[in-house]
Amino acid sequence: MKIAVILFNLGGPDCPEAVEPFLRNLFSDKAIITLPALLRLPLARLIARRRAPIAREIYHRIGGRSPIVEETQKQARALEAALAGSGVEAKTFIAMRYWHPFSDGAAQAVKAYGPDKIVLLPLYPQYSTTTTASSFQDWERAAKRMGLTAPTARICCYPAENGFVAAMAARIRAALAEARGDTGTRLLLSAHGLPKKVIANGDPYQRQVEQSAAAIVAALNIPDLDWQVCYQSRVGPLEWIGPATDDEIRRAGADGKNLIVAPLAFVSEHSETLVELDIEYRKLAEEAGVPDYRRVPAVNVHPDFIAGLAGLVRRATGGETLLCSENRDRH
Secondary structure (H helix, E strand, O other), X not given: OEEEEEXXXXXXXXXXXXXXXXXXXXXXXXXXXXXXXXXXXXXXXXXXXXXXXXXXXXXXXXXXXXXXXXXXXXXXXXXXXXXXXXXXXXXXXXXXXXXXXXXXXXXHHHHHHOOOEEEEEEOOOOOOOOOHHHHHHHHHHHHHHHOOOOOEXXXXXXXXXXXXXXXXXXXXXXXXXXXXXXXXXXXXXXXXXXXHHHHHOOOOHHHHHHHHHHHHHHHHOOOOOEEEEEEEOOOOOOOEOOOEHHHHHHHHHHHOOEEEEEEOOOOXXXXXXXXXXXXXXXXXXXXXXXXXXXXXXOOOOOHHHHHHHHHHHHHHHOOOOEOOHHHHOOO
16 A cells, blocks of 8 residues: 655744745744734734845845754655665655745655555644644645545654654763753753644643643653643744743853753754754843753654654554544544
8 A cells, every 4th residue: 555644834934034924824824823814914014024124034044044944855765765774665755834945846746655544643742722723724725636535544643652752862861971060950852832822722732731741741650750842933022832942041150050952842853953943042141141041852753753653653554533522523
């Protein structure tokens, strides 16, 4: 049986000129701005135009472009190899939400491949209407347009999947082993934030982030571990879920604590790890008096993470429904 695995992620601009259209695509998404299209699309153009200079400067600090496509391609090849090693004939395809390669191109390539089954696999461990649901809806549009009829299985989320948890724990253990100083170390598990109103409307993201954190801390099995879940990347005037990562960094400085910061919801390196965590928050930590600041790498192609993804695909291929409780009633 031929399996097509579609890997979803947000995507990122591949050159400075792509920054504004990338942002325009992002803010045009009704999952991000819930206004009617008549209001949302002009507003998206305005926001993108105003934010583009700031965003271009951010990407300039990492070479003028996002590395997320290359990182996802590495994950795709590693997943293919893991599946082949377990006897599954599978080909991976990448579908980014807001910049190339889009779902339309992936659907065209899947059509040419002619699979017997399609597995949708988001590279978002925790489900959100703003990420996973939006990517799935965009895929449905592209697949329908391309006339794809192969049976399709969805993997909606995997916040406490063993491979993901093991990979995160291994990355954190390595950072803990290198921590300096004798003032004690605090672990910050930092996830992308969301406006509170999104969570209030029933989005399970925050609950699943906390589920991931609890599973990782349990896997670390370190007595009296000092740790905290926090949220980064706030934008706009809305009230966001917390505590905020920058506030937690300041608190650690006031407490004289070393910091190890681990990206909890990002499985690939991109601007929010390479700039926000590595540069901006490192500078904040220095200013706040944090003795030692270390950032844990994203899981990327860690063998445990890839093995976990392969296991999810095999289960979905075998007919198992991999939907969290928030989504079972919708399908």
